[in-house]
Amino acid sequence: MSWPVDWLALFGRPAPLYLEIGFGGGQFLLEMAAQRPLHDFIGLEISLPSLRKVARKLEKANLPNVRLFQGGAEAFLWALCPPELLSGIYINFPDPWPKAGHHHRRLINPQFLHLVATRLKSGALLEIATDHAEYAAVIHDALSQSPYFASQLAVPFLTQDETRTRTKYELRGLAQGSICHYFKWQRNAYPAPDAFPIPQEAAMPHVVLRTPLTLGEIANRFTPMRVTTETAALKFIELFQSPHEGRLLIDVYINEKPMSQRVGLTVCLRQDEKVVIGLHEVGFPRPTIGVHHAVRALADWLLALHPQSTLLNSNVHQSNET
């Protein structure tokens, strides 16, 4: 997918676009899409098994106005959605993370609402349902303190809504006597500064250097390491050496807002004795600035292993490491 996605091309028509975050069993998504054929719907789920199940249901339901995506809401909105794209977002029963030590994992917080505000059109809907009383209070605080939203109703939330399409989680909760909180809010016209620029891909990174060390000697000196740059946290996890080729593969985890990638960096010995560090294609990694920082950090480490090592050429973005 390009950053951002070409939504018009993906759906093949201009139509109001709605997003459901965390569709779970997919009932709500598919029912909404069936009821509103003139609107387009994106279903987003972090769980791959849920996505597969709903993809099978979608095939049978024959609904041309739905597309499913796997991923987390923050990265999805930030990287794939341009500002003022969406006419509405539904979040049904987001995980409440009830333990105090896990509250930071909750989806809804002031920073997330700011991101949501940038991706919604003025007047767009933001509907959230939860049966967790404490999370409902947190959501209420975050919505009422946000300058970007107003309730569609005279009250901040309803505890009964007979008109709505129920979700699987909701039906189970209601059967057990849970009290649900239904927030029906709306994006106002107050401008939200876009603090969430669409990430850019950089060129495929490479560093060329010369070192007296053999690949085996480099491999022996490797130990797992962490490097933090101004925009990325890098974890060099493990090094693998090919028994057949003049090549090393280093497994690296790159965490940079709004996403993380696990990539393989290669260290290749060319016939002219030059060593080239680059990005392996396995898993279709995106050559982001964080990937550039990883290639640069690996080159710096390798150059520091021997005083006669020299940097010959590089196209990587510089980074300030800590």
Ligand SMILES: C[S@@+](CC[C@H](N)C(=O)[O-])C[C@H]1O[C@@H](n2cnc3c(N)ncnc32)[C@H](O)[C@@H]1O
């Ligand atoms: C409690 S379940 C509710 C499922 C469904 N909405 C329902 O009401 O039956 C929460 C769902 O959100 C998904 N989820 C959790 N974090 C997410 C994220 N950051 N982005 C997208 N989906 C997420 C989970 O995989 C799970 O399916």
